[in-house]
Amino acid sequence: MIAELLSSALGLALYLNTLGADFCYDDSRAIKTNQDLLPETPWIHIFYNDFWGTLLTHSGSHKSYRPLCTLSFRINHAVGGMDPWGYHLVNVLLHAAVTGLFTNFSRILFGDGYWTLIAGLLFASHPIHTEAVAGIVGRADIGACLFFLLSLMCYVKHCSTRGSSPSTWGWILGAGLCAGCSMLWKEQGVTVLAISAVYDVFVFHRLKMHQIISALCKRKNLTLFFSIGLLTSWGTALLGVRLYWMGNKPPSFSNSDNPAADSDSFLTRTLTFFYLPTKNLWLLLCPDTLSFDWSMDAVPLLKAVSDWRNLHTAAFYAGLLLLAYFSLKGSSNERECNGRTVMNGKQNANGHSCHSEMEYKTLEVKSSFASKEENGIKKHEIKKLQLPSTENIVVLSLSLLIVPFVPATNLFFYVGFVIAERVLYVPSMGFCLLVTVGVRALYVKAQKRFLKNLVFCSTAALIIFYGLKTVVRNGDWQNEEMLYRSGIKVNPAKAWGNLGNVLKSQSKISEAESAYRNALYYRSNMADMLYNLGLLLQENSRFSEALHYYKLAIGSRPTLASAYLNTGIILMNQGKTEEARRTFVKCSEIPDENLKDPHAHKSSVTSCLYNLGKLFHEQGHYEDALMVYKEAVQKMPRQFAPQSLYNMMGEAYMRMSRLPEAEHWYVESLRSKSDHIPAHLTYGKLLALTLQLKLLEC
Incomplete structure (x- = not known):
């Protein structure tokens, strides 16, 4: 004990x-x-x-x-x-x-x-x-x-x-x-x-x-x-x-x-998969270098038999x-007993015989029950078993x-x-x-x-x-910044990228941008890092540069809905409405399959549809806008905040003079977020219009 x-x-x-x-x-x-x-x-x-x-x-x-x-x-x-x-x-x-x-x-x-x-x-x-x-x-x-x-x-x-x-x-x-x-x-x-x-x-x-x-x-x-x-x-x-x-x-x-x-070479897959257990054993033997993430190229692939690491695998x-x-x-x-070697079952120096190899019988370890008769009653007693060899x-x-x-x-x-x-x-x-x-x-x-x-x-x-x-190592895990800095020497691409996210959250904009660019230096096709750098540039009003990195992110990962969303928003603000419309439509058509984070994907797709509906709304195509809004409601994930979407649906119905439907969606908007100011304003306009119509009828 x-x-x-x-x-x-x-x-x-x-x-x-x-x-x-x-x-x-x-x-x-x-x-x-x-x-x-x-x-x-x-x-x-x-x-x-x-x-x-x-x-x-x-x-x-x-x-x-x-x-x-x-x-x-x-x-x-x-x-x-x-x-x-x-x-x-x-x-x-x-x-x-x-x-x-x-x-x-x-x-x-x-x-x-x-x-x-x-x-x-x-x-x-x-x-x-x-x-x-x-x-x-x-x-x-x-x-x-x-x-x-x-x-x-x-x-x-x-x-x-x-x-x-x-x-x-x-x-x-x-x-x-x-x-x-x-x-x-x-x-x-x-x-x-x-x-x-x-x-x-x-x-x-x-x-x-x-x-x-x-x-x-x-x-x-x-x-x-x-x-x-x-x-x-x-x-x-x-x-x-x-x-x-x-x-x-x-x-x-x-x-x-x-x-x-993902390698097409059978030799590469075989050599690498045989080597990885060796690397894991080394981490157990000598855990001098540890990392929060070993993905990507942290462990380079073994592509040839001549790679010297195959010697480690063989050994x-x-x-x-x-x-x-x-x-x-x-x-x-x-056999060994109590630290003394004996041959062929002979007794050791203390006179104890040995019944199995390498046993230490002076120690007690486990018990089993043996039955015996005592005063005519069958009882169980504990008998001590020898330690395993x-x-x-x-x-x-x-x-x-x-x-x-x-x-x-x-x-x-x-x-x-x-x-x-x-x-x-x-x-x-x-x-x-x-x-x-x-x-x-x-x-x-x-x-x-x-x-x-x-x-x-x-x-x-x-x-x-x-x-x-x-x-x-516990010190490295105190916060994300220390953790990611500790992983730079093992997985620089992933570590610099994650560090950029942390620095951005701390409002260290120039340092965050430098971290993202360092990540892309080691791995230029990281869609997440291209997107994060674009987002950082967009938030700092560098829209042309941001648009460039969003397009690179889409080229690297065509299913990255958030990149389509921000690309469309920038294009819409630049007055390129047709290009923005095509971008939003393409985003809405991305299949919801084999995605790393389907919840985030659905949120981005819903936002794309919302912005596409706004685009139609601003052009006066209210029927088209409503059709897109309804599609957004159908695809909307549970965690999506729907108050703005519901409010825009109410506005579209109001513009079409379908006041009962407009009131329904204004109420839904306020139900999802009671302090949503745009919904209060538009609902107020609707109530005023309804009152005015009633007065005219009178």
Whole structure:
């Protein structure tokens, strides 16, 4: 219990300075503009929309189905509104809870002692967790990891009580439910079922690869076969339901999100996708360079076999295969007990015999129930089981490192990122266990006391350095400006572009313009940056330059409705009404498919139709204006503010002397925004005209 408390306390302490941080990066879209968090939105919408508030079956959805995480955001919003402090507090507390659970799970593998504490401290301090904890949207990974560990612990209990207690099936039911909850926090949570199977076969039953098939055929192992079958069936059911719920279609992503997936060269895709796990492992080993975004060209594509990075790939997979091979094969004649090596089952210096490789039997770890008769009554007593061997732990650690990472490898489907540090939150548990078991093996092999102390001191230094790096990285996540500046050396195009947005919001116009131009220097076809630069120039009355950049943005991304909108407005103000009309019409015809942010797109299209209607209105074509206004009402998204649109519809009806319809839309305008001054003025004119007509009738 002390180890759990110490590691949780460290995990809590390292992130306390993030409580005063702002919303950063993806937080805006997942929280600030997500309609699913608002109290007026029915809470059931959470279960039909993706993580960003887009309908899950929509072609532009990222298919990130995480309703439990979104529900936690909604609760945060209900309690504290848009104050980021409460959101950060929940993230930090969840991380502390996960750290304690992970340390408790490590006790099953290492027993009570320093090794369990070391594993917990490594996890608590690792800098790779900063994005998941300091970035509010990282709660998806933390929450998934929490239920991941709860599911795994339930299955461990199932294994230890199987065949001797009726509660055993309650534990496996709990494991299945927690696995489902983990998947509903984030997709990779379902992989806990595979990890549970690995634990059962290789840790609890201590089987080697060549023993698995023969062991399953034995009658005494039917319960093992049944448990694995339940895990497989439940995992298949969860994946099938999720695939059906997301519309049986994979998500579509921009080529800048994952350039390798968009490459026409099979060789480039293969070499790059094989290299990316190597890069991810390096981030776990040496997290000296971290970034909020690794998209675009942050990791250059491997286009040829002669690329020297292929050596890293070869070394990584060779080492991984060797480690897996020797762990699964095991050693038949060399065993270790209490730090002493024995051969062929002989006793160690203390007279204790060794029954499996690399066991440390002086420590207690887990229990199972054994039945006995006492005074004619059948009771259960706890019998202590031996700790798993080093080989067993390595197999489990490798599985925990690799299996949860598999969905991010592009092996089964393309994903919308190159590297995402928060994706490594769950796999880092396997990494921490591997480091711990490696340190323990070095400690056991060391013959001199000096060497043993050196191993301990080096491990302590590693934990301290990890902790210091975490604190420094937390500083980068204090606000968006610091975060984006820290990412310039990794992803200059994206970092400069986002920094420009921040500087613009701070009214640092010249600095913002310089940042946008720096972003375009590194990547000239970034439609968002071209649009943002055009918007900045438009707001500063540099209309000709703004028009130039809007047209470049449209050329780079023909579906960017906001660029059409502002282009049309400038053309309309310049008196180029026909060109403006064509621009607005073209915007309204953009198909609502495969868009990154369909809500923003619909808002821009609605605004285009509104301005097109105004154009017809000013030309005296009121019938045409009304037809366009009605189309705008049909396409209008929920978050669109409709008061101006309704008011213009009222004006069009009034000009056509259709006063009842005009009054209806004036009332609708004031209902949507009671202090909308233009609607008050036009409604007043209507009432005055109506009164005048009544007086004339009299």
